[in-house]
Amino acid sequence: MTQQLPEWLDPSPWLDGGGSSPADVERALGCDEPGPRELAALLSPAAHAYTEIMAQRARTLTQRHFGRTISMYAPLYLANYCTSGCAYCGFASDRVQPRRRLEPTEVEKELDSLKGMGFEDVLLLTGERTSHAGFEYLLECVSLAARRFHAVGVEAFPMTTREYAFLANAGCSGVTLYQETYDPFQYDRLHRWGPKKEYLDRLEAPARAMESGMRTVGLGVLLGLSDPVFDAVCLLRHAGHLRRIHWKSGITISFPRLQPQAGNFTAPVPIDEAQLARLVFAVRIVLPDVPLLLSTRERPEFRDGMAGLGITKMSAGSRTTVGGYAGTEPGTDGQFQVSDQRSVPDICEMLRGRGLQPVFKNWDSVFRDGEAGGRG
Numbered sequence: 001m002t003q004q005l006p007e008w009l010d011p012s013p014w015l016d017g018g019g020s021s022p023a024d025v026e027r028a029l030g031c032d033e034p035g036p037r038e039l040a041a042l043l044s045p046a047a048h049a050y051t052e053i054m055a056q057r058a059r060t061l062t063q064r065h066f067g068r069t070i071s072m073y074a075p076l077y078l079a080n081y082c083t084s085g086c087a088y089c090g091f092a093s094d095r096v097q098p099r100r101r102l103e104p105t106e107v108e109k110e111l112d113s114l115k116g117m118g119f120e121d122v123l124l125l126t127g128e129r130t131s132h133a134g135f136e137y138l139l140e141c142v143s144l145a146a147r148r149f150h151a152v153g154v155e156a157f158p159m160t161t162r163e164y165a166f167l168a169n170a171g172c173s174g175v176t177l178y179q180e181t182y183d184p185f186q187y188d189r190l191h192r193w194g195p196k197k198e199y200l201d202r203l204e205a206p207a208r209a210m211e212s213g214m215r216t217v218g219l220g221v222l223l224g225l226s227d228p229v230f231d232a233v234c235l236l237r238h239a240g241h242l243r244r245i246h247w248k249s250g251i252t253i254s255f256p257r258l259q260p261q262a263g264n265f266t267a268p269v270p271i272d273e274a275q276l277a278r279l280v281f282a283v284r285i286v287l288p289d290v291p292l293l294l295s296t297r298e299r300p301e302f303r304d305g306m307a308g309l310g311i312t313k314m315s316a317g318s319r320t321t322v323g324g325y326a327g328t329e330p331g332t333d334g335q336f337q338v339s340d341q342r343s344v345p346d347i348c349e350m351l352r353g354r355g356l357q358p359v360f361k362n363w364d365s366v367f368r369d370g371e372a373g374g375r376g
């Protein structure tokens with residue numbers, strides 16, 4: 001069953017079939033408080049001729065709000081069990097591959113490997129909630145991570161406000177939950193079965209996380225699944241809606257692009273690197289103070305070029321397999337293919353060579369558990 005969009009999300013007043021003119025693009029570039037209308041203009045065909053101007057604007061805004069810093073993080077895949085049937089995912093329940101989860105001692109080994117690589121910010125990932133990897137398991141993994149890392153994020157399944165509060169109390173500082181696509185028809189078609197088919201439950205989960213006191217919430221769409229302009233305007237409206245109501249928490253935005261994966265699903269609306277770059281520039285222009293992330297899904301040369309040009313946070317040395325860092329399970333497929341396989345020192349060297357500073361830690365939890373000094 002497809003879903004009617006809530007009024008606060010509906011992008012239709014700003015989508016006019018790509019009919020923006022060069023004058024609309026120039027107005028958007030000159031606007032003091034750009035919003036959905038300006039974003040749609042900056043993503044229209046008329047904006048192609050303004051790509052260089054957009055890139056320069058993105059660089060200026062990025063430096064104004066973030067200096068020359070790039071925050072570094074690493075993903076850690078805890079489990080590849082899943083009951084959902086997302087057509088685009090290598091972990092979907094109909095993919096034939098070994099399934100497993102990391103046991104707590106293995107999680108500790110993986111965390112220690114990442115710590116040894118210099119990371120202070122880790123993102124823990126699982127599939128949809130299963131009996132093998134449910135809430136209690138995730139909570140335990142968050143506790144293990146929070147003893148070692150200053151920033152612990154989770155990218156898992158939608159939870160209740162109460163569950164998010166438990167995670168926050170255990171040391172979770174961020175929740176990442178991509179809507180994948182905001183197009184309700186495409187969403188229904190691509191999420192073939194399982195809990196992830198519930199569009200509204202997923203859409204409302206970031207608000208529940210913020211309500212629970214979570215410090216940051218990461219939003220995004222999986223680029224390639226649907227019309228990128230429709231999705232980008234919805235993403236901006238979603239971010240604006242959350243920021244208005246839950247202003248104490250922060251937002252981050254990622255730009256995951258569909259990559260080859262077990263199942264060989266191909267993108268219905270492929271977007272190339274030039275389109276992705278323009279999307280990053282346009283989002284930076286309309287959200288100048290929001291951290292923007294780019295993962296190792298993208299080629300090294302593209303990531304190098306985008307660092308500091310809108311992008312302010314990057315993963316490095318990533319493995320998308322369960323047990324990929326300490327080598328406890330070399331036999332499973334990753335969720336998708338990693339394109340940038342360079343080591344952490346190599347990426348740091350690249351950033352420094354571009355006049356950028358890799359940052360591994362930029363905050364501390366001083367009063368966690370009521371104790372000055374945070375974690376022991």
Ligand code: SF4
Pocket residue numbers: 082083084085086089090091092093126127128196
């Ligand atoms: S995207 Fe997430 S919910 Fe969907 S099949 Fe993959 S792991 Fe499961």
